[in-house]
Amino acid sequence: MDRYYCVKLSAPGKVILHGEHSVVFGKTAIAVSVGLRSSICIKEIQESVFKVNLPAVGLHETISLELINKELLNHKTSYIEAPEALAHEEHLTRIEIFVKDIISNFEHLPNVKQNALRSLFYVVFGIFGGNAFENGLEITIVSDLTIGAGTGSSASFAVCLAGALLQLAKLKKGIKVDRLSLDDKKLISKWAFNCEKITHGTPSGIDNTTSTFGSLVTFRKGQEPGLLDIKLGLRILLVDTGVSRETKVLAANVRSLMQRNKQAVDCVMEAIDHIAKSALEILQNFSSCDQNGGIDVKYQYLAELWNMNHCLLASLGVSHSALESIRASALARGLACKLTGAGGGGYAIVLIPPSTKQSIVDELSKELSAKGFVVTDTILGSPGVTLDS
Template sequence: MLSEVLHISAPGKVILHGEHAVVHGKVALAVALNLRTFLRLQPRSDGKVSLSLPNIDVKQTWDVAQLQLLDTSFLEQGDVTAPIPEQLEKMKEAANVPEDCAATKRLAVMAFLYLYLGICRKQRTLPSLDVVLWSELPPGAGLGSSAAYSVCLAAAFLTICEEITNPLKDRDGTSRWPEEDLQSINKWAFQGERVIHGNPSGVDNAVSTWGGALRYQQGKIASLKRTPALQILLTNTRVPRSTKALVAGVRSRLLKFPEIVAPLLTSIDAISLECERVLREMSTAPAPEQYLLLEELIDMNHHHLNALGVGHASLDQLCQVTAAHGLHSKLTGAGGGGCGITLLRPGLEQAKVEAAKQALIDCGFDCWETSIGAPGVSVHSAASLDSSVQQALGGP
């Protein structure tokens, strides 16, 4: 059992191209977003395990001895076993979360307990730990916040129990795990996602684990090697939406107008494939004309998504505001509100970027200047973390 403090981070995600078309067997490109979730795990010696999630006001402590008495026989069926409703109900009781607690809080606590018990059960006694997670990702915005949460927990528990290596041991800076260990992290993180979402695709946790860009089609996930980190504005319109209803709307439109909608889906697929080709070319020596191609693809895909019926006035406003500053934007994710991304090509004057950002904020939107193609789950020395992150995690 490792005894040192662990600091781990994992990125969120955005869909670059392929929203909704992916439901119908087409290619989607998902990219790691350089807004991250951070974890600090510190061993304690009082026989308790605690979880603190300052973003959503969760702070809970359990007696390890009580958790040790829980029936975890369902976890003996294999290294990574999907929870069934009856088991989740027992875990809900063990979690001791008030019934009137928001679903977000209850599911976060249940995922924590599931991963803690599932990974640490092989130890002679469950470890006594203090775990804090803080995120730059807004929850419920379709940016993979729950996946980053599950990936951080899986990596931390696997490392503390020496199921995987600690690549940073006795060194400063930031390190990443070897491929075999990333596979283990991803498998367990997927189970955390299943606790939270029921039937996730596995894309979000894969992007958060490996980072960069991934190609997803009909359940098959492949990593794009050496993708460039692209600068973007990420805008949250703060307009709530129902992914389920939006997906159903596209399906209905496809049944109603098959000869119109099917070619749209095929065209979105072609946009994803062309973007994948351009990104591969940019891995060696990005050229200005390649950014112009990416901008054209962004414009075309946004119009296609509007034609599918998943646009929203707020997203059109986002595109109009950024276009007035010579920038190109599209919705990302389910649409109907939610988030959009704006490509920032190299060489843009920072004053123009700031003006666009302020104009979006003036619309009542949240806006971040960040990047996509970020590194996946990583372990950090305390000294390598930004002081604001350390403060959020309760560090010095």
């Protein structure tokens, strides 16, 4: 009797705590995993097809297994342990030709669907090259994350995809694991980074690192992301403005502002960098806080830094009326709020200290919802990629 394997895995999104825009100019950025996740299920099936179900982007495709196997054998070499050795542009060009051949309307699909398919087959052929599938496959990925809103949805997708396919490859070799090792995660992150290059061109690596390892990640241009295994458990309200924004346009506007007012903008960037470093120092000592009052002081410091950071970013022109509306509602209840990511819309994050009465949180959530915003009560510092039962 044939054995049919099944892999389930999930990975979190992320928010930027500090360092938005200043990171482009060599300053420190801090990202942290958020309690919203993408989940993947890959299972072998009897049908000789390759089923792709991505409801988050409205993508559902069924492809002949014969076509997949023919392309797998054409690729000849597996780069399962060394994605960095894969000739990225050459491999991606071959994937592009393949998906255009098998998906009749590929060129008319929205960019998010095109990139999802590119990433999927990039990893499939990179890992399983030279080896045909004996059984059909069904791949389903669902997500709590809003696509393209700055919470690392593409990285979470890529980490899920890479992690599950790598585990499937292990199972097919007779290797069963119940928990991902550090080496497993490092390899997953490398594959996910390659996928991020498909989506973003020149990614920093902070999104896939945060999604893979969880907790808190620091980044500085030209350096490897730094992992900090800190059990934060920071409670926030993650508020979706529903306003789309283009990161490239916002970043270009900041650059133009700097060209016109270099000394002033330099001072703003230095101040944002100082805030990021100060916040990092507080967060590194967070778990050792005195629960009899010390924790309240730490939250007060963090709140002050959040408010200052937001105002500095607003001075660069990257806030939005929707973000200011959210912030006004939060400040009226004594709660710190800042934009996260590129700004210009996207998300705001509201810090909820442990001493905050639930009635205040409920009241704020109700008011924000009435304004048309989507509010999620969640935790920062959640686990990275995990195998699910």
